[in-house]
Amino acid sequence: MTESNAPFSESEERRALRKAVAELGRKYGRDYFNAAYREGRKTTELWEEAGKLGYLGVAVPEEYGGGGGEIGDLAAVCEELAAAGCPLLLMVVSPAIVGTIIAQYGTEEQKQRWLPGLADGTSTFxxxxxxxxxxxxxxxxxxxxxxxxxxxxxxxxxxxxxxxxxxxxxxxxxxxxxxxxxxxxxxxxxxxxxxxxxxxxxxxxxxxxxxxxxxxxxxxxxxxxxxxxxGSEDAGIEQLFAGLNPERIMAASFATGTARLALELATAYAKDRQVWKTPIGAHQAIAHPLAQTHIEIELARLMTQKAAALYAAGDHMGAGEAANMAKYAAGEVVCAAVDRAIQTHGGNGLAEEYGLVQMLAGSRLSRIAPVSREMVLNFVAQFSLGLPKSY
Missing domain, CATH: 2.40.110.10 (Butyryl-CoA Dehydrogenase, subunit A, domain 2)
Structure with a gap:
């Protein structure tokens, strides 16, 4: 796909950020991530390097040691690491939720004390x-x-x-x-x-x-x-959702990154695997589900970028609607992407060496957390469509 400078494209800076983070992710990759799980280790080396390079703190204000970017920049980091096979769940939590809330509602002393460590990865919340x-x-x-x-x-x-x-x-x-x-x-x-x-x-x-x-x-x-x-003990739900909307944006990026990886593995296998006269990717029973997955991933990514842009613009109600939609779409597509990738591989899809069966439970979680698909539908029915509240 060719790049352009059309209004709906990401900025040159964010595309450069994606490229750099993807290179870091490939340096570690699926084998590193899965080995850490099997051996009971943490992904400390990757976390520390991402912090030193400024990727964890890309959305932290510059005066507290961060990059001064937006939640969309941090979401791009999360997505590219997931697409490389290194999905860091604590990115959703530590710099995105906690970092955002402290940056918006903390006292100056709290910001000075906690944000630099969140930015460089030396502190994890x-x-x-x-x-x-x-x-x-x-x-x-x-x-x-x-x-x-x-x-x-x-x-x-x-x-x-x-x-x-x-x-x-x-x-x-x-x-x-x-x-x-x-x-x-x-x-x-x-x-x-x-x-x-x-x-x-x-x-x-x-x-x-x-x-x-x-x-x-x-x-x-x-x-x-x-x-x-x-923050204030009187701020109520407002300051809570200052962190929950970024959480949904990050969760969507986490899911679309994993979906991209599943599609990449399935596509490569479909191009190579040959049972009859042509590779199996030539058969529409294989090609169409993979093409459908690509479309659904791009739609989810666009909605995630919209949510991030609205949040950065201060449109919190619009961002809330878009963030919920993005999280819904990403949760649906990552489940479909992993399922279709396994089906493309046949029996090999359940063999550990192909790296797909390990994604099953994690992809399914994306339809549940951090907010279930049913609660997203409740939100859209009530706030987008104006339907009566059901609960």
Missing amino acids: AFSITEPDAGSNSHRIITTAHREEDGGWRLTGGKTFISGVDEASHVLVVARTADHKTGNLKPALFLVPTDTPGFTWQEIPMGIVSPEKQFTLFFDDVRLPHDALI
Whole structure:
């Protein structure tokens, strides 16, 4: 495909960023990533190199050691690493969610303290919102922060399916505080060091091929200083969604990158594998699903770029709609891409050496997290179409 300077094309700078990140990803590749998983290692070398090269901090403001770019730039980094076979889940969490929230709502002291490490990869933060009995309903979370007489906080409750706590120095926790006027509970964000007394976690065994693990968290009267609060305790849902929209944009890029890799493997195999007179890629039963996958990937990528552009422009409602649509489209296509790639390979698709069967569980997760396809459809039905709320 030829490049152009049409308005819908990415900037020359972002295309150059993609090329550089793709080269880094190929330096490590699928074999490195899968070996780290099998051996119980982390992808530390890749994370550190990406940080040193400025890729992790590309969207962090320049005055705090970052590249001063947009969420679309960080999403491009995430997509290219995934397309190279090195999907870094903590990119979605640490620089995208936590970095964005601190940059927008943190005090100057908090920004100076935390953003440089997020930018260069020397600090890794986790993010926790999901709870066992709340699911996607953030209004039902029960993790609660109580203000103490000394101005600090006491945190109680628990979270589940939280990524990378074992690698993080801190966890940004979505809790609830009591409104001093009404007494009603409302969301607030707290940065909790992972070595804080009373904070423990337990790994959740998962069938996903990834060095990054999932955990259930427990907060048993965790005492926090007053400046553990990020942003205002009165900001409510606004500051939460400042991080959740970038999360959806990043999750979409994570999925489309994996879909691109699956399509690349399937296409190469279809060009080479010959059973009858011509390679199997000449048969429409093989060619058409792969062509369909290519179309669906490009559509998902375009919607992701639109969401990132709207977010950068400050259109948060428009960005929310587009980010949800992008995440939906990317989740659908990555599942289809991996399934079609396996089908293209026949029995070889289930052999580990071809690298596809390892993608199955991870691709399926893209239809569930960080927001399920059903909740996206609820959002679109209610806010885009104006239909009555069903829940």
